[in-house]
Amino acid sequence: MSRVLTSRSENYSEWYNDLILKGGLADYSAVRGCMVIKPYGYGLWEGMRDALDKMFKDTGHQNAYFPLFVPKSLFEAEEKNAEGFAKECAVVTHYRLKTDPVNKGKLIVDPEAKLEEELVVRPTSEAIIWNTYKNWIQSYRDLPLLINQWANVVRWEMRTRLFLRTAEFLWQEGHTAHATKDEAVAETKQMLDVYARFAEEWMAMPVIRGVKSANERFAGAEDTYTIEAMMQDGKALQAGTSHFLGQNFAKAFEVTFADKNNTLEYVWATSWGVSTRLIGALVMAHSDDEGLVLPPRLAPVQxxxxxxxxxxxxxxxxxxxxxxxxxxxxxxxxxxxxxxxxxxxxxxxxxxxxxxxxxxxxxxxxxxxxxxxxxxxxxxxxxxxxxxxxxxxxxxxxxLVEIQQNIYNKALAFREAHTYKVDTWEEFMRRLDETPGFILAHWDGSPETEEEIKELSKATIRCIPLDAPEEEGACIRSGKPSKRRVLFARAY
RNA sequence: AGGGAAGUAGCGCAGUCCGGUAGCGCACCUGGUUUGGGACCAGGGGGUCGCAGGUUCGAAUCCUGUCUUCCCUACCA
Incomplete structure (x- = not known):
């Protein structure tokens, strides 16, 4: 039989690929780094999309659609964001092909058809959206502006993996504008909570809610909130992010509004997204050596x-x-x-x-x-x-309700059994190598130490958990004082 | 990006060293018997051997280039 799966213990990566391919979720395509999502896999995405879409609508958001292409001049307006994405952007430079005069039957790019300004294929839509919001927002009465879009984006990845990292993927991106900082922060947290509830209640996948360290933060954000899930090999997978963007994009795109006193203020912004990567997470969270194990609420066939x-x-x-x-x-x-x-x-x-x-x-x-x-x-x-x-x-x-609950409990028990409080560097390294999972350890809060730990261990700070209690301690690497434990893991 | 492996029928592979007109298993089609954990018998269809050049009377096989995929490591929001 060609349907026999590689077992998890034999080779985790191949097991994952086997599940995706033999389970009929996706196929490779003729395009490097891009996959075909097959009907069964797309059915999962539809289930996710429908559930999330309802949650977005229930929290006051509306859907809209913005262009796939972003003029380079707009893209570069918010410097940090542009820099963060620059090295993985696909760029359109020409708008026409023509028959090759030398080699009939072949097409070549028409050198006469060069674009005046190159178009970036969106790796995310902040630029085009904020450029648009500028025209939509005049007064505090126009706020908050709560918009989401379901779209595809392109990030030119060198190494790809089905669902987890592909050059093109499907996602949703919410982009909101608010009159006050507090309101924007509240929105950021609210949407993180929506994601966490979705992951736990629909995907039956327990997640840790937290804030990213400066090194791991979204380029252009003031704060990045994340939900982190544990896969069955003990590695962490970032399942969704919600960003408080401060006034960075408002300033870059001159998005201002007149407040009640008629003074012009910059708006406060958020953005948040989850992608088809969730399908990869779903597969790795629950499946076994016999195949996929889908939570009833999302299973295309129950x-x-x-x-x-x-x-x-x-x-x-x-x-x-x-x-x-x-x-x-x-x-x-x-x-x-x-x-x-x-x-x-x-x-x-x-x-x-x-x-x-x-x-x-x-x-x-x-x-x-x-x-x-x-x-x-x-x-x-x-x-x-x-x-x-x-x-x-x-x-x-x-x-079906019991199954949903049972696989959640199983995943939670697995995570708890593979989460360790660690206080010494030796144990930190030993855990990562011998019993991979989440490690709660003290960190002195400096980017330098974080970088050093990453270099030495290949583990990153997944987040500073929102519910992390205050606790005096010493940084696992530098020995300097720390006020709370943060979550370390090797990650996808 | 470094290292390794692989592209031959839908899938899994043999054939490549040593050049001579492509094969096996599964899947598929037809007919029949079957059906409580991946059925059996009989007959049948399907491949310009990833792609492009080159060497040769002749290339799946030798040479050059190129594309794609996987694994390990690295990188990445």
Missing amino acids: VVIVPIYKGPDSKEAIDSRATALMLELQASGIRVKFDNDDTARPGWKFAEHELKGVPVRIALGLRDIENGVAEVARRDTKEKASMPLEGLAGKIQTM
Whole structure:
């Protein structure tokens, strides 16, 4: 069989790739560093998008769409941001191709069609958006301006990995403008909280909320808030960020408003985003050696019904009972697939749906129907039980909620078992190498020490957790005094 | 970006050293028997060997260039 997966322990990276490719989430493409998101993977993204979109709307945001291209002069307006992205920008320099006069049938870039001003393919949209907001904001009555866009962005990465880092990816980016600093900070924190709730309640993936250190901060931001999740190899993955941008973009793009006293003030800004990287996070957070394990709330298919045909006469009876069950489940709001493909055998289907992470499988044969039962199997625990067909939809609903909770608990228990308080440099290094995970340790707060630790250990400060209690201590590297522990890990 | 490996049918691979007109398993198609954990029998279709040059009577095989992917390390918001 070509469907056999590499195991996690054998090679974690290959296991991950196998899940993505064999689970039908994505494919490589003819374009370097770019992937094709297949229907099953895109279904996951749609689930994420719909849930997040509702959360954004519920917090007062509206969607809009801004151009893919950013004139270079706009892009460079906010210096730090431009510098941060400069080395990974795709740039459009020409607007026309023509037939190669030397080599007929081939196309060349028409040298006559050079753009006066190059266009940067957006790696993020702050520049074009703030240039636009300038025209939209005149008065305090225009604020707050709360806008989100669902879009693709391009960052020319040298080394790519499916979903985790690709040259082009899908994301959402929220960009808001506020009259006061407090309001903008509150917005930044609110959206971080939205992300954290989404990760925990929908993806069943526990996250640490925190603030980035200066070194790890978004270019152009005053503060970057993050949610950090732990993958099954103990490495950290930044799952979402929310930035307090201060007045940096307002000043760069001259975005001012008249306050109630008619004095002109610069607006205060935020931006926040999550991307298709979340799909990579989802895969690595829960899956096992048999395949994907998807949380019911995001699984494109929550329940699959597999008929067990026996003899030519059984098909009709089973199909009609299975169809009735499917309709009953659908009526309960469950996403269900009746896999009545007669050319594949049950065993094959069982393995296939396990690989794809379908949370619940119902097997239905003549024997079951005679006894008024069905065999129900959970993907997360692999438990199988015979359950009465009568009232099954209600039980399945409950089971889906339990599965959602169970995989969250499992991920949380894993994270807790791999989170260590460490007070010496020796233990710090030993933990990273021998029992990878999150390390809570003291740091003197200086960028130099942070850099030194990174050089020596390849671990970075993932965040200063928001709930970190005050605690006197000594920096793990420099020995200088520290007031709280910060979160270290090797990261994706 | 450094090191390593690999591109031959949809997938996994053999063939490459030693040049002679492409093969195996799975998948696919047809017919039949089957169906409670990746079925079986019979028949069949599909590949300008990643791409571009070169050497040669002749290239999957030798030479040069190039593209893509993976792994390890490094880098990255």
